Amino acid sequence: MGVQEGAVSAKDAAPYRVMVTGGRIYGTDPTHGAEQRTVMLNALRGARARANGRRMVLVHGAASGADAMAARLTEHSHNAEAEAWPALWRRAEPGLFPHNTDGPRVGNLPAYYRDEALFVASHPGRGNYDKRAGFARNEAMLASGVDEVLAFFAEGAANKGTQGAVNSARRLRIPVREYRA
Numbered sequence: 001m002g003v004q005e006g007a008v009s010a011k012d013a014a015p016y017r018v019m020v021t022g023g024r025i026y027g028t029d030p031t032h033g034a035e036q037r038t039v040m041l042n043a044l045r046g047a048r049a050r051a052n053g054r055r056m057v058l059v060h061g062a063a064s065g066a067d068a069m070a071a072r073l074t075e076h077s078h079n080a081e082a083e084a085w086p087a088l089w090r091r092a093e094p095g096l097f098p099h100n101t102d103g104p105r106v107g108n109l110p111a112y113y114r115d116e117a118l119f120v121a122s123h124p125g126r127g128n129y130d131k132r133a134g135f136a137r138n139e140a141m142l143a144s145g146v147d148e149v150l151a152f153f154a155e156g157a158a159n160k161g162t163q164g165a166v167n168s169a170r171r172l173r174i175p176v177r178e179y180r181a
Helices: 033-051 066-075 133-143 160-171
Strands: 016-022 056-061 080-084 148-155 176-180
Touching: 016 066, 016 133, 016 160, 033 056, 033 066, 033 133, 033 176, 056 066, 066 080, 080 160, 133 160, 148 160, 160 176
Parallel strands: 016 056, 016 148, 056 080, 148 176
Antiparallel strands: none
16 A cells, blocks of 8 residues: 555654653652652653654753653664753853853744743853743743643652643643653
């Protein structure tokens, strides 16, 4: 049976975009780290299966913990890539721009970066600190058009940012899969 005229192959279809959210301690705890890595690996395999042959783009917040682990696990995957969205925690001098070789590129910037071009992508430090930067980044990632969200909750952690991202995704009717380890 041949391919129907006008049909798009999985290879040529729009990528399957998966947002990962999780705490900064996820995967770093010596007691639970190996278990958390296994949980994430299985979750990413499931997302790959749901992509059904489409290229998978892993959208993450460029933070330590769950984001870093997901990016590393995607690094050498066939037909998958990571897309980093660092939070813009503090104001910078005019003319500076977030530098992230894995993230958005100048000329094709998501509105989050285009509208906030005077912010620096860095961990909270000296300067005009924006305590809502993580929340704003998560909202921007969701608005970028993700097909699903994988949420990784670390046992014993507050997981406030992770829960906030889950609540926002559900409000937008984006499918969410939660994992606890």
